[in-house]
Amino acid sequence: MNRWRRGAARPPPLTPVSAMRNFWGLMRAYWLSERWKEAWGLTLVIALLTALSSKASVWMAEASGELVNSIAFFHDPTNLTPLASLLTSAGTLLLLVLIKDAGFTGIRHLFSTTLHRKWRGWLNSRFNAALLDGNHTHFHVQHGGVDDAGVGTPPPDNIDQRVQDSIKGMTGGAIGLAMGVMSVAASLFFVGQKLLETSTSVRGLEFLGNYGSFILALGAVAAYVPLNTYIAIKLGGLMERLSIRMQQAEGSYRGELTTFLRRSFHVAASRGESVQRSMHDRLYLDIDKTWGRLNTVNAGYMSFELIYNFVAARFVAYGPGLLPYMHGQINLKGYITGAELVNSLISQCSWFIHVMPAIATLKANSQRVINLAKAIENVQRPQEFYGLTGHSDFSHGGQNAIFGLTVRNLELMHRGSDATPFLTVSNLRFRRGEWTFVRGESGCGKTSLVKAINGLWPYGRGTVIHPDGVKSFYATQDVKLPQVSLKQLVCLPGSADEHSEARVAVALHKAGLGDFIEHLGEEMREGKIWDQVLSGGQKQKLVVARILLLQPGLLFLDEAASALDPEAKIAFHQAIKDNCPDATVISIMHETTPPKSAMGQEFYDSVVTIADGVATKQAHVGLPVELTELLAQPLPAEEWPPLRFPRIKLKEK
Template sequence: MIRVGRPERHSISEKWLRGAARPPLLTPVSSMRSFWGLMRAYWFSERWVEAWTLTLVIALVTALSSKADVWFTVAAAELATSIAFFHNAANTTPIKTVLTNAGLLVLLVVLKDLVIAGVRNLVSKTLHRKWRGWLDGRFNESLLDTNHTHFHAQHGSSGNAAPDNIDQRVQESIKAMTGGAIGLAMGVLGVFTSLYFVGGELLRNSVEVKGLEFLGSYGSAILALLAIAIYVPFNTWIAVKLGRMLEWLNVRMQQAEGNYRGELITFLRRSFHVAASQGENVQKTVHSQRYADIDRTWARLNVVNTGYASFELIYNFIGAKIVAYGPGLVPFIYNGLDLKGYLTASEQVNALISKCSWFIHVMPEIATLRANSQRVIELAQAIENVQHPQEFYSLTGRSEFRYDRQNPVFGLTIQKLELAHGGEDATPFLSAANLRFRRGEWTFLKGESGCGKTSLIKAINGLWPYGRGTIVFPEGVESFYAAQEVKLQQVSLKQLVCLPASEHDHTDAQVASALHRAGLGDFIGHMADESREGMSWDQVLSGGQKQKLVVARIVLQQPGLLFLDEATGALDPEAKIAFHQAIKDNCPDVTVISIMHEAVPPRSLSGAEFYHSIVAIADGVATKKPLAPSLPVELTTILEHPRPVEERWLRFPRRMRQK
């Protein structure tokens, strides 16, 4: 069910009815169509104080962690030196010295890895939660706007493809992207703070190196920094190459996982139909095909991940055992450094390599970050593309609908309407030269299956993409579109009846009255419940009851223009009559355009016609004519239920037999 035409809600029709003027493209995700735009949006939003406060705390704790690295390297060197000189005659308290240094090192480890790292982890996770929640809100607001963006974004065609698995992008991609981005930022910040604190300590303790006397006392520090500058960037370049492969495979994996999950969700929604048609074997084949794509991609991803893990292990060993201890070896050999100074400098070089190698250690996560951000950016771009639906659809076909308003006395008018499929040269499958629906007129839309009945109603409501023509709505009249299949959201029964308005817009008494008039009076006592006996209302209500729920909405909302797209398909003949009678009694001036499978429209129990006219679609042309005079109700009943001739004749009223 889709409702259009409410001015204060600015529906899609309302936007188009304003004429040729187009407002600038501006949505809650307009600034997120590039990587850096997506990354900085939260920090320049209405919640900038929250974002920058958490970021500042993380920065301060990261700086403290880097300073603790200096203390740790010094303590580690002190412990190693006390062990090395344990048997030295000058060491009068060897056990006490070793234990003291060991205890100090343990305290530093607790401070660094438990307190400092714990605080940073908690604050970073809080920032992750806040940022993700803000992004989720922005994308939901953009998709669920009155432009029906969620609908149009899924209806791209060749040359203008719709984004796949929107649910996965909003949920999983945003979550992984925000977490990865925060981790990356903390790593970069850690590199700079380590260079400042640990690098500064290296410079302060630097000594002259034989053969590099021209560098003065900075010789050992420059030698160490040079080793880092050669070793780390070269291996980072290798990691980037592998990371690009991981990024591509991660995107493919997300697509494969999303397609498989989407098929599972669709299957669970049509579970009854699969069981009724005994289609389990076909469904198993579909699932196997979807999972085969996951399996192939996963196998390739495992190979690259394994290769990267081996590369990282070798890199870590060479960095920690060779590169870290190599630069200080020369001044140590020539007595420029004592053992304690050599070990301290080597540990500091190792700490710098570890920090500067952060990009290598997290390259798989960076690849995942880039993959996730790409999918989020694509969704933001798709949202932006469909803000003017006709311009969007014009890229892949003819979309030249014009929507206007007129005095409500003249009702609804359709002029020179042609509906087609995508493609500039597509032949129209339905045309309507001139259709006029007066205020209070009920029209029955008739035609063979597939002739375009539903497409016509969609086009009137701005939900058909391709074609041309003019649709003129009555000014100030609210429209209500009731589709054949009713899907209920996970909200209270009262909210379901009040849709699309809020449950606060109507009193309990009004909603209860609407439920009673629709034939759902048994549920009045459960209006505040979101479920019943552990099941949602979508599971509790039968197909017929859901369509009665639509009647309750109509009775409550009192629309002036009503579109019924096979909205009585799940009702028996008596319930169909009650459905129409409820609308007739409670919405006396409503204009109704209805699609039904019946050969003739239903009539009231007294034999009075509900409908005044018929729009017949034949050979791709829609024509409207008054409803033909009906046979008396007794004759219609007999013709619909044939009996033996004598019995049928005797069932005719005496006055008819005489005629």
């Protein structure tokens, strides 16, 4: 329970994203993964091309000096071939530009974008695996927890935006940052080496010898760049905070649009467009205000950067070589070449200033990804996680399938350490093949009971003992269909490869959807996905097809036939009764009495009634006396199974 408290030992990795809960762990995870050869191979190629590009910058500075010198001495009497010298210098500089920009830089861009694509794809697969594991992490992570100080924290907002946009922006920004660092290191080496080679003594600094102009150049860079870098960092912090706020606002707006489009019919039917429009306007107002503040900061930063670049290129770069040039210690060619080298050095060392907006965005994106990784890790032990914000002490065990499902001493609560039970279950037993109808007023806890049996209710206590080796299926009222083929929709939650088209077609026919059999391989029909093609009732018939195909031994129906008319509802039950004879069925419906077959026979064997916060079970009125007496008998104490260990031993008679 104190796993997340300050000072607690760090738990071992539990998920594919365990190593990504801090900045450097997130940055290096790909390079230490099973795909390290791919990652390091691309990185080394990019580093080599970056070094060649930096070396080409030195060659370009020398060529620029040659070009300026050939222009300055074009009319000099000693220059016997002025035009040829000018054209040669210009051609050399143009060739170097082509080699550097179209060759080294262009090819590096191809490799860097490939690395971006590969890294992003790997991270996406890791978060996909972490969220969609057997622990139902995608469900638990949407519940709030507590921080190290014990203060309640909300769940991570806009998970879709974090997994897609934030990861994409973060990986691209990180690669750009790394290439910039490589460029700075390479330039410091090559440009510094050339400045050192061309260094000369400076009047007044004779004690430095021939290193005078080199020390002046480094001094100018050291005096100018750090101070402006400090200013850039301060502005970058403000941009980072505004970028995070912008992402949150845009994610909320996009999420609401997605939700609205899914319930577009209901909005139209209720004529709720004005309310929905007001909601959209309010959400977008948050985007607009944040965007306005971010634009103001970006405009100020752009002005700062432009002034910085002008002063660097026109004053700082030409300043160090001016003194030795004035005293005739270097000629014009040497002066221009030295100034170009200093300007190149300033430009490379100022890279941090130039990319500060990108760095701010990188930090914002990485923080959102890191927070999601932390949230995923925190919910890997759900009861410990929920125990920090309320009571959570459920025990799930197993027993021989012949005893069915047992629920004992169950109390369901809401969040909060002082919460009291809103539903109490003393002892419920659902025998193999038994059909049970759950009834009660709206809000009494019917769905909460079914969720708790399936391990999907967070707060409370009690014991649930499941039948060993029995497949379970939970069908809800609201059916959402992903964009896959019709065959895959029928095979869910399994894979389409697990079942033949013939079996799927039979299941569809028995469920009353035989008209769609010829479209099994299609993801869309008449330009619409199946979620838009099928009506609410047809979607619930599709669920019946899944049940008939998968043959679950334990079936939960939570208003799963609510969209069907009385005749279709009878057919819904009859199809399950005829094709899943051994299934244990627990069903929630609006009706006060469950439906009967067309012949007047009962589908349900027993009824669980929830009233005044207590669930009790009785045999269904109208059943044979023998079965009524059997269902009313509790499981003998000597036959109670152990709480957590599978399979119990029958007592010998």
